[in-house]
Amino acid sequence: MSWLDMVKKAIGTGILCSLLYHGTLFIMGQPIMIKSVMVFTVVFIVLYFIWLFMASLGRKK
Structure with a gap:
């Protein structure tokens, strides 16, 4: 996953959550x-971006 994809995914997931x-x-008031x-x-x-970045580093090895 490229940097841009990770940023897009982090922003989209952050806004949704x-x-x-x-x-x-x-x-609930x-x-x-x-x-x-x-x-x-x-x-x-x-x-979430840090987590995606660290996960992608582990996958490359």
Whole structure:
């Protein structure tokens, strides 16, 4: 998987998971702040990208 594919996959998955997580909280009536949504999304994207990168390194050996 190339760098661009990993970035696209990380961004798409991060946005989807953030929508699911915060959507569930919203449906349950919990307060949601835009700052917490943005922080969750960015941290998820970065961590998922690191995981994809490390997984691709292990596969090459």
